[in-house]
Amino acid sequence: MGVYIRTQARPETPWESLNVLAAPTEGPAAFGGDLGPRSLLTAYRHGLYPFPAETAEHCIVNELTYEADVAAGRVKLIPGYDDPFSIAWCSPDPRPVILVQQARIQRSLRRQLRKETGWTTTADVCFERVARQCRAGRTERWLTDDLLRGLCLLHELGHAHSVEVWDGDELIGGVLGVRVGAVFSADSQFTLRSGAGKAAVADLTRRFAEAGGLAVDVQRDGDHVRLLGAQPMSRRQYFGLLSARDEGRPLATGRLPARRLAD
Incomplete structure (x- = not known):
């Protein structure tokens, strides 16, 4: 009698769940995440590059500018730093x-x-x-x-x-x-x-x-x-x-x- 082992599907990472093709053609496709080497490489493999905010004021400007897009789901938030608006991820089209x-x-x-x-x-x-x-x-x-x-x-x-x-x-x-x-x-x-x-x-x-x-x-x-x-x-x-x-x-x-x- 065969033994059947149920295997759990590998959980989807936040990057994999991000549909970059559907992201806005201008401005950030996502905010958040971190700048460790693993996150950076994964982001580049998904067609994104980082644009971090240098100051707290820049983070505030990001939030005020894009909060409506985030709320509507057009721009995704990636779990990471305490202030997700400290890192923007860009994928311009073209x-x-x-x-x-x-x-x-x-x-x-x-x-x-x-x-x-x-x-x-x-x-x-x-x-x-x-x-x-x-x-x-x-x-x-x-x-x-x-x-x-x-x-x-x-x-x-x-x-x-x-x-x-x-x-x-x-x-x-x-x-x-x-x-x-x-x-x-x-x-x-x-x-x-x-x-x-x-x-x-x-x-x-x-x-x-x-x-x-x-x-x-x-x-x-x-x-x-x-x-x-x-x-x-x-x-x-x-x-x-x-x-x-x-x-x-x-x-x-x-x-x-x-x-x-x-x-």
């Missing part, structure tokens, strides 16, 4: 994405890279230093201490990466973000020398393509990312890219001449 096979470099940047013979690029050499530069001097510091800590832990786990641009031994630009399968979500970049931030994004795109990646999500649209080949992509198309979970090959980290990007 969002600017660079398909790595369609990436391009504007003519003026090509000319500059050919002249800057001392510029080189690396990857994952100084992730935390890049992160701290990305938030230095910014008045709306969305890259808060908690988010910085969570991203650094994700880097240690091999999911978050940085690209650095150097002039000799001087760090002059960089970009960082989180890799989810065939998609790299570029969270922030900085530049201390004209063109260095764009060079960092171009180098990231090149390295990611060589590692088997398909697209770099630059999150926020603008002329500067359009010049690098970013195009609006619908949320549904973006989710199709996310579903290709093959991690491909590791990102190459070695020091390379930046002028190769002009070829």
Whole structure:
């Protein structure tokens, strides 16, 4: 006589119950949760990126602005911190994405890279230093201490990466973000020398393509990312890219001449 064992279904997590496809096209899709590495990675896998509030006043503004959407169920609250409005989770529709096979470099940047013979690029050499530069001097510091800590832990786990641009031994630009399968979500970049931030994004795109990646999500649209080949992509198309979970090959980290990007 057979023995039948009833197994309980794995409980659905708050992230899995969030229907991001039905979320508002602008503004947050959700509030709450936490900024630990597990939550961050799960959120990125669901097409979300964090935008934490730096101050209590910012939390109040979030609540006053979106309380009607939360009450109507259009924006979900994720259990987490005491004040759920301290972390917004965004999934714009459409969002600017660079398909790595369609990436391009504007003519003026090509000319500059050919002249800057001392510029080189690396990857994952100084992730935390890049992160701290990305938030230095910014008045709306969305890259808060908690988010910085969570991203650094994700880097240690091999999911978050940085690209650095150097002039000799001087760090002059960089970009960082989180890799989810065939998609790299570029969270922030900085530049201390004209063109260095764009060079960092171009180098990231090149390295990611060589590692088997398909697209770099630059999150926020603008002329500067359009010049690098970013195009609006619908949320549904973006989710199709996310579903290709093959991690491909590791990102190459070695020091390379930046002028190769002009070829």
